[in-house]
Amino acid sequence: MAKIDILVIGGGIVGLTAAIAAAREGARVTVIDAAINAGSTANAGSLHVQMQSRFIRLYPEQAPNVEASLPLYLEAVKEWERLDAELGPFELVRKGGLMLAESQEQMAFLEKKAARERQRGLTVELLDRPALDRLAPWLGAQIVGAELCRDEGKLNPLVANVKLRQRAVALGVEFGIDRAVELVSRSAVTVLCASGARYVADRVILAAAWGVGELVKGLGLHLPVNAEPLHMNITEAGAGQINHLVQHAERTITLKQFGSGQIVIGGGWAAQSRGNVQVPAVLADSMLGNVALAARLVPAIGHLRVIRTWAGMNTTLDGMSLLGAVPGVERVIMAIPGDAGYTLGPLCGRTAACLALAHTPSIDVERLSARRFSA
Known part of the structure; x- marks a missing residue:
């Protein structure tokens, strides 16, 4: 098996944009996705910035975290505009x-x-x-x-998803259909899949949204996903x-x-x-x-x-995005957007790629780290 620098688990908007950002820097990137079309590929294309009244009603305990994250939504829409100018139109x-x-x-x-x-x-x-x-x-x-x-x-997610995947393929990103079921982290990270396939990568980006919770349990982290x-x-x-x-x-x-x-x-x-x-x-x-x-x-x-x-x-999750390494397992980077995940997706993806490549991201991720769940 060819060496993988970065394995991205989850091929939605976060995984795609993380793969593109890492591949641009010369990393050898593979994306695996369960291909059940239940997240980004089912999205309706809203670019949310203001607090959604629905979220305030249903998750009042999380509303303060969404409110504190509003500047991140402003940056996220700018990231979409940058991608639209470069790879669109969407x-x-x-x-x-x-x-x-x-x-x-x-x-x-x-x-x-x-x-x-x-x-x-x-x-x-x-x-x-x-x-x-x-x-x-x-x-x-x-x-x-x-x-x-x-x-x-607003944008058309059908157009955006296709064009972003085309860009990833042009950059040499490889794609596979599979479902990751276990992570083992040593000097590299081994990912075991439902099909029996086995991937070994220097770094792993977890961009599988609601599937991330099960994956990190074995690494000692419990997320309220x-x-x-x-x-x-x-x-x-x-x-x-x-x-x-x-x-x-x-x-x-x-x-x-x-x-x-x-x-x-x-x-x-x-x-x-x-x-x-x-x-x-x-x-x-x-x-x-x-x-x-x-x-x-x-x-x-x-x-x-x-x-x-x-x-x-x-x-x-808890109204905030989750960006950063699993505590104690620095080779595994989590990238879960907060509320309105499609809006936040490209910014979270690019940030996760920066962290995986040991670069300094453009946003402060300290408050968004997993340490708030591992205390």
């Missing part, structure tokens, strides 16, 4: 994100949230209905106002008019329009988990509820047909 549009309110109580929630976000460097403002009409006249009559985060955007199965839909093409990423102050939804005119509707409706070796199953109630809410918020899309619906896995 249909990246950064005209801001709207979080809608249907009551004065919801507007009050957005006002408090916006004040906290400004303190972290985000560009946000509150819009009343007349201001919103000038920006997004296609919204339903019941919307009383919104928070506009000018830092947010949670796999959250979520639902998404895409419609046939409609007239192009929605330039913003659309969310809601209280209801679970994201909504955006691709350059093709198709509307992608998602945002956190539940899917049914089928374990860690199968894609989650779609739930009819989630599909119906998700698209009904979208049509309520944007009546002009109510006549469009849903042409595909699917499910994927979101990964939650």
